[in-house]
Amino acid sequence: MNERPTASVGGRGDIVVAWARRIGNGRTIVEARYRPAGGSWGPLERLGWGTSRAQLTSAVMQNGRAYVAWQRKTINDGTGTSASTWVAVRPSGARSFRDATRLEAIHTGVSYVGLRPMLAVASGHALIAWTGLDGAVWRVRVATAETNGSFGAPQSVSDTGVSSQLGGLSLLADGRSAVSWAALDGEYVPERVFAAMRLPGVPTFLPGEEVSTSTRSLPLVALSPTTGEPTVTWTEHLGAAVSGAAQLDVRLRASTRSLPNP
DSSP, rough: BOOOOOOEEEETSSSEEEEEEEETTTEEEEEEEEOOSEEEEEEEEEEEEETTOOOOEEEEOTTSSSEEEEEEEEETTTTEEEEEEEEEETTTTTTSSOEEEEEEEEESSSOOOOOOOOOEEOOOOTEEEEEEEEEEEEEEEEBBBOOOOOOOEEEEEEETSSSSEEEEEETTTTSOOEEEEEETTTTOOOOOEEEEEEEEOOOOOOOOEEEEEEEEOOOOEEETTTTTTTEEEEEEEEEETTEEEEEEEEEEEEEEEOOOOO
């Protein structure tokens, strides 16, 4: 039995599909197949080990380069949570994926808040983002692909000392990027909304900006391909007592950041 698969199509029609095949004891094997534009499906490839309920994500670039990323985690009542973030790349024109790269490995005795990593590709650019751990503080990290397809050292975009969780990632063809996240409260519940931008030709993200002081969801972000402006969306949960029962009022919020004049 397979876990939820992922599939992506590149701009010229290259396709990658990947899934996690269960092999027992909560373990899986991450597998993938690739079909070049106008060609036939290639052979089954084993990319690495995974764990049950660990979601996969994928992306294919305009030149056919493909990525598959996932998180592997185990939870033990006695020893805590161990997790690692992985990515495998198939370079443009290659016959197979390279060996998967471990981006980060963590061990903690507290609740693990991380979701699957996120990939974003546009033209010749590629990003990967995930939620990592510095000591006891959860941090949002973003890494940029180098010319050979491998990802470089990550930048931690969320504030030091404030546990945060990745929400969204967006990328345009000129390299302009945006990432959104939620600052967490003491029980690791989303509390405040933040976002950061990276301008074209600049290697690092600008400092994060607080978008909202109230959220109970992970915020998403999207960049306008016309204006380059980022829009962040999130939900607010407003509760009120009605006839002795709790009524939940969920409201969708959105905020667009205007860009400065050149």
